[in-house]
Amino acid sequence: MNAPTTPPAPLRFATKIAVLLRDDLLVWQRLNVTAFLVSGISSASPELIGEPYQDAGDVTYLPMFRQPVLVLEAGKELLTAAHTRALGRDVSISVFTSDLFTTGNDADNRAAVRAVPTTALDLVGLAVHGPRNLVDKITKGAVMHP
Known part of the structure; x- marks a missing residue:
């Protein structure tokens, strides 16, 4: 009889990726903003991207982040405070402003x-990537997205 195996301990990453969304967004806006924000994090930190995926039929899929992405929500005031805290720390930041819902291309987004x-x-919305403790301090007061 084989001895029972102990499941491996969950992997704890030294860094954290967090997306903080304003709590008054419509569902489609939350999804859209999240997608845009994490694209900024991935472009600034290519080491966060793992290897491509492959299924048993030898179909290859794009690689994704190697670590989880936390999606949080907060009111406008806390989001503004988190932005201010993030600017004073050594973290990567991407932002999405309400004006970007009215633009139709990348050049207009940057201009806005x-x-x-x-x-x-x-x-x-904003996304941050950095040391776990710094990201926790930046997003303090936010709650997990439902």
């Missing part, structure tokens, strides 16, 4: 963000 002073951005 560029036109607004940092402290006046109407943030609807």
Whole structure:
């Protein structure tokens, strides 16, 4: 009889990826904003991307993040505070403002963000990647997305 095996301990990553969404967004907006924000994190940190996937039929699929992405939500004030905290720390940040819902291309998206002073951005989401403890401090007060 074989001895029972102990399942491996969950892997604990030194860094964390967190997406913080404003709690008044429509469902389609939450999904859209999340997709855009994590694309920024992946482009800034290619080491976060794992190897391509392959199924038993030898079909290859694109690689994805090697670690989980936490999706959180908060009110507008907490989102603004998290942005301010993130700017003062050594983390990668991507932002999505309400203006980006009205633009139709990448150039207009960048122009819309560029036109607004940092402290006046109407943030609807942000994503951060950095050391776990810093990301926890930045997103303090936010709750897990339902």
